[in-house]
Amino acid sequence: MKKMIEGHSLELVQGDITEIEAEAIVNAANAALKLGGGVAGAIARKGGPGIQEECDRIGGTFVGGAVITTGGNLKARHVIHAVGPRMGEGGEDEKLRNATLNSLKVADGHNLKSIAFPAISTGIFGFPLDRCARIMLAATVAYLKGKTGLETVTFCLFGEESFQAFRRELESQPG
Numbered sequence: 001m002k003k004m005i006e007g008h009s010l011e012l013v014q015g016d017i018t019e020i021e022a023e024a025i026v027n028a029a030n031a032a033l034k035l036g037g038g039v040a041g042a043i044a045r046k047g048g049p050g051i052q053e054e055c056d057r058i059g060g061t062f063v064g065g066a067v068i069t070t071g072g073n074l075k076a077r078h079v080i081h082a083v084g085p086r087m088g089e090g091g092e093d094e095k096l097r098n099a100t101l102n103s104l105k106v107a108d109g110h111n112l113k114s115i116a117f118p119a120i121s122t123g124i125f126g127f128p129l130d131r132c133a134r135i136m137l138a139a140t141v142a143y144l145k146g147k148t149g150l151e152t153v154t155f156c157l158f159g160e161e162s163f164q165a166f167r168r169e170l171e172s173q174p175g
Helices: 038-047 049-058 092-109 129-144 160-172
Strands: 002-005 008-014 024-029 066-070 078-083 114-117 152-157
Touching: 008 129, 008 160, 024 038, 038 049, 049 066, 066 092, 078 092, 092 114, 092 129, 129 152, 129 160, 152 160
Parallel strands: 008 152, 024 078, 024 114, 114 152
Antiparallel strands: 002 008, 066 078
């Protein structure tokens, strides 16, 4: 599914984010930038040890923050590690919004034209899928209405449930 936002393409696809053709993919990271399970584990397995080595040099970031590393052996040249909130820690909506916006800003700061996101914090961090879709898509649509060099923002969603939650939300977003 694709929606144009003031000349920028906002796309939803279902699949494996490590296979996406984008300049950067977003890792749903933890604050220590340790690549463990879920999206991070898939990125570590396919991207190779260089990604974790670069994360170790960076040392970590705050919840809501985002940092960039090499993409290693991935199709994407870069990985943007965005730290989403854990349910129950407080301020979750604002932290997820910030993780989304900071990822977009990092991509712009590196003059990237395309970025792909997973559904941040919906795995072991326990964030509700529909709420994640609402927050991430609203933040992205608002960002694309501003000054940005990004041409394409893709949400690569693992599984039918995630894809449908984001599809419903995107259909309800004003263009």
